[in-house]
Amino acid sequence: MDHPSASPFSLRARRDGGGTPRLNGWGADSDYGVLRDVLLGPIGNYRWLKTSSLSKKTLRRGVAFDPAVAAKQHAEMVSAYRSAGVEVHFHEADPELPYQVYARDSSVMTPFGAVITNMAQWWRRGENFRAIETYQRLGIPIYDYVTAGCFEGGDFNVIEPGCVLIGWEGEEGRSQFEGADQLRRWFEAEGWEVRLADIDPYYVHIDLMVVMLAPKLAAVCLETTDADIVDWMKAKGIEIVPVPFKETMALGCNVVALGDDRVLLPAESLTLKEKLKALGFTVYDPELAMITQGGGGVHCMCQALRRDPG
Numbered sequence: 001m002d003h004p005s006a007s008p009f010s011l012r013a014r015r016d017g018g019g020t021p022r023l024n025g026w027g028a029d030s031d032y033g034v035l036r037d038v039l040l041g042p043i044g045n046y047r048w049l050k051t052s053s054l055s056k057k058t059l060r061r062g063v064a065f066d067p068a069v070a071a072k073q074h075a076e077m078v079s080a081y082r083s084a085g086v087e088v089h090f091h092e093a094d095p096e097l098p099y100q101v102y103a104r105d106s107s108v109m110t111p112f113g114a115v116i117t118n119m120a121q122w123w124r125r126g127e128n129f130r131a132i133e134t135y136q137r138l139g140i141p142i143y144d145y146v147t148a149g150c151f152e153g154g155d156f157n158v159i160e161p162g163c164v165l166i167g168w169e170g171e172e173g174r175s176q177f178e179g180a181d182q183l184r185r186w187f188e189a190e191g192w193e194v195r196l197a198d199i200d201p202y203y204v205h206i207d208l209m210v211v212m213l214a215p216k217l218a219a220v221c222l223e224t225t226d227a228d229i230v231d232w233m234k235a236k237g238i239e240i241v242p243v244p245f246k247e248t249m250a251l252g253c254n255v256v257a258l259g260d261d262r263v264l265l266p267a268e269s270l271t272l273k274e275k276l277k278a279l280g281f282t283v284y285d286p287e288l289a290m291i292t293q294g295g296g297g298v299h300c301m302c303q304a305l306r307r308d309p310g
Contacts, residue, residue, distance in 0.1 A: 009136055013113045014144040018189035020112040026140050027111040029161040030310025031212040034259030035086050037306035039109075039134065041101040042093035043074035048294040049098060051121060052204045054249060055295035069290040074101070076286040077264070077298065084258050084284060089305060091134050097126050102296045103303045104207070105152040105174075106131040112190065113143035115183070120150040120174040140305065144186065151179030154205025154300055159212060159233065161310045163193040167206030174204060197229050207299050208248055213257050213281075215310065217241065219272055221248040241279075243272050251297030258284070259308060264298050 014020050026037075048065050050056045081088050091100055100106075106127035108115040114135045119125045135142055155167035155175040164187060168180035177198070184194045199206055209221045210229070216238050220230060223245040230240065243253040252269035262282040265272060266289070273283050288298065 008141075009139050010113070010141040011132075012144055013141040014186065016189075018191065020143065020190060022111045023113060023141065026109075026138075026306050027113070028109050028304045028307035028310075029111045029158070030215075030307060031158045031304070032214050032217075032257040032259060033307035033310040035081075035084070035256070035304055035307050037087045037089060037304075038081055039089050039091065039103050039107075039303040039305050040078065040081075040301060041091050041103040043071050043101050043291075045093050045095050045098055046070055046101045046291070046294070047098045049123065051099060051124075052295035053202050054251075054293065058293040058295075063293060065294075066290060073286060073288050073290050077288060077301070080264055080284040080286050084262060084264070086258065089134075089138065091127075091130055094126065094130055097124070097130065099124050099294075099296075100127055100130065101291065102300045104154050104296075104300045105205075107135070107303055108153045108156045109304050110143055110187075113141040115143050115153075115156070116145045117152050118146040118150050118179055119152060120176075138305070146179045146182060148182035149176035149178030149180075151175045151183065152205060153303065154207045154296075155180065156183065157206050157210055157212075159195075159218075159238070160215070160236070162191065163195075163236075165195050165197060165206065165210065165229070167197050167199050169199055169201040169204075173199075173201035195229070195232060197226065199226075200224075204295070205300070208251065208254050208297075211253055211255055211257075211299055213241065213255070213263060213276070214261060217279075219243050219253050219255060221245055221253050224248065241272065241275050243269075247271055251292045251300075254297030254299040256298050256302055266292055266297055268292070 157165040168175045255265035264284045
């Protein structure tokens with residue numbers, strides 16, 4: 001299916017000083033509008049590496065990686081998206097990129113086009129180049145490129161239309177202040193409210209701790225999220241659904257809102273699943289442990305390409 005863009009493919013659509021035109025047919029202004037198109041990574045080249053505290057623990061304990069099980073679980077996730085009416089697109093597989101399955105990190109989708117990020121770990125930097133090719137193939141303009149420092153897509157957290165929470169972890173983490181601040185300047189110029197949040201590198205990205213579920217509803221790990229961020233969200237009228245720390249370390253807060261009170265989450269997200277069902281949500285909960293033990297959950301594995309306005 002073809003989706004018209006606001007303009008032909010461009011390697012840099014951002015206008016200095018703001019006023020960049022919004023796309024027509026692609027783009028997302030929230031993380032909870034009805035998801036129409038999603039970008040996923042391939043699973044065939046996936047293997048576990050020491051990328052985070054979770055994957056280091058998995059490898060340290062000698063857990064055996066089974067690529068056949070990972071492929072089956074990935075297929076179940078893809079099936080869940082399609083059964084929810086989402087059109088699924090994929091990056092072209094590159095055998096040199098074992099973490100390409102985590103499509104969240106190499107780019108960020110906005111209403112103005114895709115931001116190409118700047119990956120921190122050397123074995124993931126090639127994902128940025130493949131992402132550029134993907135957006136060119138799909139005809140989605142590129143908004144701009146993070147150049148001031150490392151920054152990964154899991155730290156770009158749209159709270160509601162025109163408002164973004166941007167995480168950074170410093171020199172030892174995956175997103176640096178310089179990269180986060182560059183994004184802040186761009187999006188403030190576009191008229192957005194931007195909140196920067198420094199988080200402990202142990203948590204990798206902010207989307208392990210804070211994820212929007214629906215308008216004015218968020219899943220949050222209260223034990224790890226700074227109180228001032230929680231207060232800031234509550235001041236916006238956002239209701240908090242707490243997720244226990246232990247489950248967040250199994251990626252239980254790293255979930256995907258599908259819109260219309262539907263959510264995709266890993267089977268291990270027991271507390272959030274129970275709470276959302278009590279709130280009347282439809283829950284898709286594929287088993288994903290063979291993938292998530294490598295350090296990323298369902299939110300890490302997806303990049304929204306098109307959502308209904310939030």
